[in-house]
Amino acid sequence: MNKVLLDTNIILDIALERREFFETSKELLLLINQNNIPAYVTATTVTDIYYILKRSKGHQLTIK
Numbered sequence: 592m593n594k595v596l597l598d599t600n601i602i603l604d605i606a607l608e609r610r611e612f613f614e615t616s617k618e619l620l621l622l623i624n625q626n627n628i629p630a631y632v633t634a635t636t637v638t639d640i641y642y643i644l645k646r647s648k649g650h651q652l653t654i655k
Contacts, residue, residue, distance in 0.1 A: 595623055595630045599639050602632070606644055 603609065604616035623630045644653040 593628050595628055597630050597632050597636070599632075599636045602636070602640055603643060606640070607647065 600612070601616045601619060604612040605620065620630075622628070641653055
């Protein structure tokens with residue numbers, strides 16, 4: 592079974608809709624979903640994503 596460790600930037604590309612990388616990151620997540628490949632993030636990735644998104648989107652939207 593293949594496993595994928597997602598980098599913080601993959602998630603941020605989608606959450607922040609970063610033009611340069613959005614489509615590629617979206618395609619990666621679709622492939623993971625379609626092929627039922629387990630995807631993981633590190634514990635620090637979760638906190639990093641929260642911190643970065645909170646600064647641009649606010650607490651409430653980030654939590655959603």
